[in-house]
Amino acid sequence: MKSHTNCQNCHSPRRPIKARGLCAVCFTWQRRIDRHVARVERAKSDPGKYYLKYDASSLPLRIDKAKRVLEEFRWREEGLLTDSTDYARLEDLVRILADSCRPELDVSTYRLMERMSPQSRRLMYEVLLAVVENIPKLDPILHDGWGRWFQDRTFSPEGEEQRRAGRSLQKAYWDSVRQGDAPVQNQHGRTADSLLRQALAPKKSPS
Numbered sequence: 001m002k003s004h005t006n007c008q009n010c011h012s013p014r015r016p017i018k019a020r021g022l023c024a025v026c027f028t029w030q031r032r033i034d035r036h037v038a039r040v041e042r043a044k045s046d047p048g049k050y051y052l053k054y055d056a057s058s059l060p061l062r063i064d065k066a067k068r069v070l071e072e073f074r075w076r077e078e079g080l081l082t083d084s085t086d087y088a089r090l091e092d093l094v095r096i097l098a099d100s101c102r103p104e105l106d107v108s109t110y111r112l113m114e115r116m117s118p119q120s121r122r123l124m125y126e127v128l129l130a131v132v133e134n135i136p137k138l139d140p141i142l143h144d145g146w147g148r149w150f151q152d153r154t155f156s157p158e159g160e161e162q163r164r165a166g167r168s169l170q171k172a173y174w175d176s177v178r179q180g181d182a183p184v185q186n187q188h189g190r191t192a193d194s195l196l197r198q199a200l201a202p203k204k205s206p207s
């Protein structure tokens with residue numbers, strides 16, 4: 001398959017290109033990023049009008065999550081673009097399945113995968129990926145877990161920088177409220193404080 005027919009994000013030749021060089025799956029998430037980024041810019045330019053409307057305090061997290069999902073699609077596809085699969089990669093995929101149906105897998109199951117040849121693991125990887133791709137979840141489950149990602153993000157310099165930017169945007173919004181230029185509740189009756197609390201609350205995310 002020629003490279004120009006592969007998705008520019010996940011590099012998969014399996015799915016047809018939807019738009020902007022991306023397959024339908026990647027395009028959906030890229031479009032989500034673009035929409036959130038545009039909303040952040042609008043909220044910055046007019047906090048009084050858009051901060052509550054777009055729940056701007058949660059947008060940086062949503063953008064980062066969508067970026068991480070695109071990265072995950074690349075990871076999943078890497079496992080198909082090879083003739084042999086190592087133990088750790090297959091174990092990650094099995095763990096996604098185990099997490100989504102909550103069984104405690106016996107150690108002997110993992111030993112079975114260790115005993116397989118890399119070529120057998122590759123075939124099993126393809127079978128299991130087809131199942132994983134059809135797990136009905138709002139956000140795809142990461143092979144190394146959303147919990148770890150949230151923790152790393154929280155304690156990263158980028159996370160601190162985003163919190164600083166978030167505080168400054170929130171201050172600009174409250175300045176607009178004080179000047180009578182902004183509503184204190186959105187269309188659902190939520191205030192900036194309650195939205196922020198919701199965005200910062202520990203998420204029950206798939207791990």
Ligand SMILES: [Zn+2]
Binds near residue numbers: 022024
């Ligand atoms: Zn793709």
